[in-house]
Amino acid sequence: MTNTKRNISVVLADTQFLTNEALRAMLTPLYKAFYTVSTKAGLQQYLQKEGISLIITDYILFDFDSISELEDLRKNHPEIGIVVLTNSITHIKIKELNDIGIRNIVLKTDDSEEIFHAIDAALKGKKYYSGDVLDILLKKDGPLEDATILTTSEIDIVRMISSGLSTKEIAVKKHISFHTVMTHRKNIFRKLGVSSSPELLMYAIKAGLIDNIEYHI
């Protein structure tokens, strides 16, 4: 809260030009140096530099394959604060991020107070979730809590059903019996309270089980 800039270098890693610019404008009075990147490769480049203290990123840079990329980042650079700043997030994603040690999450709809809080906490090694993120985390109804009651292979099969594979095809692809898949299928439908594959797919999308929903094809 002083008027002097802290000797901290920040990497702004978001595919959206506007997000990076807004952050730079907001944070310029507070911190020393800023580097803007929009790809994973670009991010790696700046990580070689010494003195990076903070990364503010969406959890999906466009060539980030999955959560495991962020996990590597977290493990290889435990000293760097990571703030996830994203359009939207789900119950499941919050948990996945928590599992890999990323616990500072704010939404782009959140105001500057929330964003500053998340950054401060990240630099101190403390966790911070914005109010809206906590709402998502704590909401009991809906697809959020329910999806966690699915077992690993059930989730696997949800993904396959959602991609349009039939029970028989899934059995072949997973090298297991048709009956096994059928059992899983029945359990999934019962647990989630759905009764058709399209319903299941909508459910999976809302629950964050399905990624790669890219609008501008």
Next chain:
Amino acid sequence: MTNTKRNISVVLADTQFLTNEALRAMLTPLYKAFYTVSTKAGLQQYLQKEGISLIITDYILFDFDSISELEDLRKNHPEIGIVVLTNSITHIKIKELNDIGIRNIVLKTDDSEEIFHAIDAALKGKKYYSGDVLDILLKKDGPLEDATILTTSEIDIVRMISSGLSTKEIAVKKHISFHTVMTHRKNIFRKLGVSSSPELLMYAIKAGLIDNIEYHI
């Protein structure tokens, strides 16, 4: 391109705090007054004021029901420039916006050049699409062009299938025969080259036929 501010009042209408802030920072040197809103009601309030020349908005404010709300805005205030600045867009949405007279579209991933161009054009009553938007518009393959070969009632039925309704349920709801729906279904599947309802649903989402996919439930 002068150093004097133009006597223009701008409404920044985006649900994302960061977007509004970034735009304000970018445009402050150029224009006189800025009003920030994040709801349709808030937008209406400022429209009562005289002298608003420009609105920069996502095409989905959170309580915007549909494209028809924007259509009313366009009709009631033909003198105001409208720039759509959004996360992502589809072939179909571009066409819908064009039909209601909105022809200045940029993505949040676009750089400041593109954004300035779109604004300038909007103020002059000229159209402008960013490079990435044009790419989407012109891309020939994928779900984009194909979806337009569906007839009206076929699109209607795509939406119903995607919402999880069975052939029989659709027949009841539309007061037509089961067989008619079945025929439509067969034609749709053939035209789009899909072979299951989940596939169709993914297709519909990508093609922009389905809205209301809200992630942070």
Next chain:
DNA sequence: TGCCAAATCACCGTTTAACGGGATTTCCAT
């Protein structure tokens, strides 16, 4: 190590939906 949950496989009868093909009517635009 011993328990419990998860994962695996299996059978059966019933029900529902999809598929392929053929056909008629409505409607719009040349």
Next chain:
DNA sequence: ATGGAAATCCCGTTAAACGGTGATTTGGCA
């Protein structure tokens, strides 16, 4: 007005899902 696309309808066959029940094996955790 008329040809063609769209929308409507029907049937028989085939494939898949549903639901219920039960049993064995695997794997992790206490």
